[in-house]
Amino acid sequence: MxxxxxxxxxxxxxxxxxxxxxxxxxxxxxxxxxTGIDVLFRSPWGRRDPSLLPSTRDSQLDWLARYPGGxxxxxxxxxxARVVDGVLRGYHGEAAVVGWEVETADESxxxxxxxxxxxxxxxxxxxxxxxxxxxxxxxIRNDSADPVDVMWVQHPAFGAPFIDGHxxxxxxxxxVLSDAQAPGNVLPPDTATPFPLxxxxxxxxxxxxxxxxxxxxxxxFAALTDFASGWFAINSPSAGFALRMEWDAxxxxxxxxxxxxxxxxxxxxxxxxxxxxxxxxNVLPGEPSRTRPDRGRAPTxxxxxxxxxxxxxxxxxxxxxxxCAQQPAGSxxxxxxxxxKRLPGQRHEPPAGQ
Numbered sequence: 001m002x003x004x005x006x007x008x009x010x011x012x013x014x015x016x017x018x019x020x021x022x023x024x025x026x027x028x029x030x031x032x033x034x035t036g037i038d039v040l041f042r043s044p045w046g047r048r049d050p051s052l053l054p055s056t057r058d059s060q061l062d063w064l065a066r067y068p069g070g071x072x073x074x075x076x077x078x079x080x081a082r083v084v085d086g087v088l089r090g091y092h093g094e095a096a097v098v099g100w101e102v103e104t105a106d107e108s109x110x111x112x113x114x115x116x117x118x119x120x121x122x123x124x125x126x127x128x129x130x131x132x133x134x135x136x137x138x139x140i141r142n143d144s145a146d147p148v149d150v151m152w153v154q155h156p157a158f159g160a161p162f163i164d165g166h167x168x169x170x171x172x173x174x175x176v177l178s179d180a181q182a183p184g185n186v187l188p189p190d191t192a193t194p195f196p197l198x199x200x201x202x203x204x205x206x207x208x209x210x211x212x213x214x215x216x217x218x219x220x221f222a223a224l225t226d227f228a229s230g231w232f233a234i235n236s237p238s239a240g241f242a243l244r245m246e247w248d249a250x251x252x253x254x255x256x257x258x259x260x261x262x263x264x265x266x267x268x269x270x271x272x273x274x275x276x277x278x279x280x281x282n283v284l285p286g287e288p289s290r291t292r293p294d295r296g297r298a299p300t301x302x303x304x305x306x307x308x309x310x311x312x313x314x315x316x317x318x319x320x321x322x323x324c325a326q327q328p329a330g331s332x333x334x335x336x337x338x339x340x341k342r343l344p345g346q347r348h349e350p351p352a353g354q
Contacts, residue, residue: 005099008110012129014315020068023050024096025112025125027156028070030134032315037239041069041159044272050097059090063097064268069275071156072096073138076119078153079285079296087118093151094118100125120144121301132315141306149298150282153256154311156245157277164238165213169278171195171232173224173255176208180289184219185263190289195224212261214274219263223284224255232278235318242318245278247311252280280311 005022018029028047031038047068056062059081074096077089090097100112100123109128116123126137142148173195180190186200193199196209211234212218224232230249235242256279262271284295301307 005102008102008105010108010110010127010129012108012131012133014132015129015134017127017129017134019110019112019127020047021102021112022099023066023068024072024098025100025114026068026070026072026096027127027134027136028068030071030313032239032241035239035241037162039158039162039239039243040071041157041273041275041277043067043069044269059088060092063091066097069157069159071154073123073125074151074153074155075123075140076116076121076148076150076152076298078151078281078283082296084119084149084298089118092155095123096155115143119148119150120146121148121150134313135310136313137308137310139306139308140301142301142303145303147300147302150301150307151298152252152307153279153281153283154247154252155277155279156313157258157275158234158243159275160214162236162239162243163211163234163274163276164236165211165216166237167211167276168235169196169209169211169232169276170235171224171255171278172227172229172249173232174228175225176257177223177225177284177292179221179223180286180292180295182221182286184221184259186218187220187222190291192225192291198222208257211276212259214262216261217263218259218261220257220259221285222257223281224257224278225253225284227253227255230280233316234276234278237318240318242316243313244316245280245311245313247280248309249280251307251309252282254281254284255279256281256285 008019010017014033016031020026020028029038030040050066074093077093081090094116100114103111111126113124120143122141124139128135176195176198177192178187183189196207197205200206227249230247233242233244258277260273260275282299286295288295
């Protein structure tokens with residue numbers, strides 16, 4: 001039996017990053033040196049050697065059984081399995097389940113690549129830990145002379161102890177669109193509202209800038225839209241720092257928003273998961289709906305062409321005595337603050353989302 005590919009460990013003076021070449025080039029840990037906190041979500045079943053897990057012939061079950069938490073790259077499909085050009089593209093795509101080749105690696109950086117089978121694509125991922133930042137440069141190259149439809153979603157998920165009921169989400173997005181089929185348990189389906197206040201099922205506003213606490217029972221699946229610029233920040237007063245991610249919103253104009261706060265009683269979470277994910281994407285999730293017929297419509301990558309984007313995840317300090325990270329000069333305003341200003345005297349939805 002072939003031994004599993006050992007993880008890569010990349011370090012800067014402020015971060016320690018764990019990467020799994022043998023499984024999707026997943027980023028499975030990101031530890032803040034000053035506090036020792038791993039900011040990424042870890043699935044209830046932890047990391048497993050994919051080579052030891054039998055296939056069930058159900059791509060969603062197989063993907064989830066191998067899901068360690070952390071940060072995946074979903075290519076060429078994201079969401080439910082679908083047939084494209086006569087080929088079945090499995091749940092969340094091939095790129096996150098296959099082994100990648102390590103091309104170069106040193107103490108603070110690495111370069112990995114993979115050729116896919118379900119689409120004629122070569123993917124490269126270059127990672128560099130530099131000071132308080134992790135820089136991830138991903139390239140998708142079409143090796144065919146023919147155009148190829150490609151879904152591309154970055155899937156970073158954050159968990160405790162970094163997030164808790166005191167955490168907040170700020171972003172360059174100006175809108176939020178609930179999922180048409182599975183919006184969770186507090187939002188009506190297929191509904192667009194300004195971020196962060198989304199209309200709840202009971203008609204009261206849900207403040208999506210406030211992270212629900214563990215045990216709150218909230219589940220949300222939506223998409224952040226209409227980005228003034230591509231960024232979000234998760235601010236954690238309990239941890240004492242914030243994380244800010246920046247990317248090219250022209251290439252990835254949406255960000256899927258996933259909250260699972262001990263909500264799902266059945267498979268796969270059995271109320272064991274506490275996770276918040278903000279996922280830059282080139283496509284809206286799901287299938288075409290009444291209000292958004294462009295849902296699930298993958299952009300086309302021309303023959304012999306490529307896409308490249310760099311995502312930068314940076315640890316930043318919190319403003320003393322507040323729950324929000326300092327905004328660099330020229331950044332879009334804090335939408336959570338604007339929402340509070342916009343609704344004077346109105347009771348905000350409590351963090352539990354009830």
